[in-house]
């Protein structure tokens with residue numbers, strides 16, 4: 001956080017320096033755009049083939065094949081979900097929240113991709129529908145579905161409150177992945193990563209740049225839908241913060257389940273799908 005009273009005097013041209021216009025780091029037109037219209041058409045003909053309910057203050061994992069769609073659906077009441085994605089073939093290829101943020105901005109919606117970690121760096125999923133896309137940015141600078149948070153976790157909880165809470169999203173995802181892949185807890189924990197905060201409404205305060213959250217605008221029936229670009233394990237935690245209007249890392253908030261539904265567009269459509277190739281960078285890093 002920036003100090004209220006700076007230690008150093010501003011230079012004479014301080015205002016001039018501040019007035020320099022920003023440049024977008026990664027212009028979006030440099031990225032190949034997904035064909036959302038074609039994907040929507042494919043989605044229209046897809047049939048629901050699997051689902052899993054994520055219980056409140058807990059997590060679940062489900063496999064989604066390349067060329068299938070999955071939908072995260074709000075049921076019963078306003079609830080935020082913390083999403084992790086892993087490649088089914090290699091758990092070390094996982095969702096890279098920071099690079100996705102750099103490419104698409106702080107909050108995701110239809111047409112944005114979820115990119116995987118180095119050295120793979122390819123789209124793992126493409127967002128094809130978002131019933132909260134009407135929200136935009138509110139007067140506080142808040143918006144929905146962020147890639148700026150990390151996930152609630154017992155380590156930060158202990159640091160800030162001195163107590164141990166075991167149903168944070170980090171722990172929920174750890175237990176769910178361990179169960180799904182038959183891994184010991186500590187091995188599974190190493191694969192849990194920074195999330196897409198589904199339905200969460202967040203931003204940075206304009207004056208101090210602090211990370212804030214506010215009550216999610218999500219209501220039962222709202223959903224965020226993805227097209228799986230590669231074979232995935234999808235992990236979702238129903239955050240103990242509920243709608244994240246007050247606090248997380250405790251049992252005090254009202255929490256509701258979330259539903260993950262998988263839709264199959266059919267054999268022919270899936271056979272026509274081409275998985276994105278991993279990055280072509282040769283990984284020599286300039287050595288020799």
Ligand SMILES: [Zn+2]
Pocket residue numbers: 082151152168169170238239240241248
């Ligand atoms: Zn959480």
